[in-house]
Amino acid sequence: MPTQERAVVTRASIVQGAAVVFDERGYANASLDLIAEQANVTRGALYFHFKAKDALANAVIEEQHRISRSYAEHALTEARSALEGMIRMSAGLARQLTTEVVVSAGIRLTTDGTASELSAKDPYRDWMDTFVTLIGLAIEQGDFRDDVDPVRVAGFIIPAYTGVQLVSDTLHDRADLFERVSDLWSLLLPGLVRPERLADATALLTLVAP
């Protein structure tokens, strides 16, 4: 492989190894030595790409957000409405959280107490912006009532989802995550959806499954 290509591969395996270590041990108990060992690279190779633990954690968060965004865009192309898109996105993230270590680690780092030094703000803002747009569309498409405020609703759904997955992780290692995400929607929909559309909207919750 040419040198530059090899560097890209090495960097990717370091980020993957870092995700495994952060996911298992949390930010505080992860070390560069453990990550080098997990990624099967020398300490020197690791240092060439990342000078410190916070840079590695930020790379995991960025890679997680990139993966999650790309799934989300795919979910939207499959959806027949903005509401279906939002429900598919929430289910897709739950699937990634329970099957992909980079996503699990990235979200754990985002909600970590040491978040002040990590790039935790951007993903929240990015999801909120996306949901403001989709909620606006759901109003236009007649699923949501006209008096729904997209900014306030997005400003609740993203944090609520954050807490739901965090507490599911803390109490049950995410074993009940799909059930809890489905509850989030079934409790919120009556306040958002036009009464005549509520049955159809609730039927979409079968999409929230592994």
Place this chain on the structure above:
Amino acid sequence: MPTQERAVVTRASIVQGAAVVFDERGYANASLDLIAEQANVTRGALYFHFKAKDALANAVIEEQHRISRSYAEHALTEARSALEGMIRMSAGLARQLTTEVVVSAGIRLTTDGTASELSAKDPYRDWMDTFVTLIGLAIEQGDFRDDVDPVRVAGFIIPAYTGVQLVSDTLHDRADLFERVSDLWSLLLPGLVRPERLADATALLTLVAP
């Protein structure tokens, strides 16, 4: 002071000092030396009470939960209904989060990525149990609909509140916390409250203020 009494005072000032350090720096970046300095005790005195950082963090979480529980019980005595009690409790915790360092630190430690080694599970379970009871009462008192499921609703409200305060902390240092807690209720109440009681229930949200 008698020896035992002095030990109690010393322990309390260590927990207070630990809260200040954990709150400012997070679990990962706190050290026993910094905590001893902040608490104005010798390293030996600190070691007499706490052998390791996780024991100190657990003591802060326990003290936070004790303070928050005692406020919550007071909120309930002032409330004229179970629903008003839940709204007062959520506002009371927001007040403590923005004014009491032990509460802020305790909640930050509970949602910390290193939570696996800390006693983070018990507070969630304790709040959920309390809310299951209060939601049951709100149904009996005719505020909530008969088909509301107390376990599922409590299993959403506690995680949702957790996420709301966490994201408010991450994005805005909790400056918008009361507004976000009020949004939590105003978005959930339509799915829970009997239509003829919804206006009265929504009026209770004026209680969610600093």
